[in-house]
Amino acid sequence: MSEPLTTPGEGFHPHLHDTPVHPTAPLRSRLHHIRAGSLDGDTAQSGGMRRFAAVSGKTVGSEKLWMGQTHVAPSTASSDHHHGESETAIYVVSGHPEFVFVDDSGAGEGRGPQEVRLRTSPGDYVFVPPFVPHREENPDPDDEAVVVIARSTQEAIVVNLPRLYALSPDEA
Secondary structure, three states: OOOOOOOOOOOOOOOHOOOOOOOOHHHOOOOOOOOOOOOOOOOOOOOOEEEEEEOOHHOOEEEEOOEEEEOOOOOEEEEEEEEEOEEEEEEEEOOEEEEHHHHHOOOOOOOOOEEOOOOEOOOOOOEOOOOOOEEEEEEEOOOOOOEEEEOOOOOOOOOOOOOOOOOOOOOO
């Protein structure tokens, strides 16, 4: 007789019969298949973009994660915005979207804020830290850009802004 390959609770695959089932949370006791054609468009939006939820509290009962798609139309820029306390990871599916933010890390060295433009291609990833103002642009005149987004908060937080950085006292 052979020895079991794993000990219950250890190894790559936990033993399912040892995993407690939560009868009070039916959405959290099964896998969910979200088909491409059934994404939820009832999400927070920014001008120039369309966001669609795949994984959220509303669609599957997630508590700590939001994931979906964003489409940026040809020759379009989103509104300037940030995502509150969310960390955001972006994967470029198609097109060449550009992500614009202001880098003010050189302020102590006598440099003013610098606008930075990240030009991306399919297969690239972008990380957006919490509260960092930015915008997405799609310079292509013919094709939309599509990205997959994952956020560390359960719903898509979008705070639209009048511009990428605060007004200086002489601009106010």
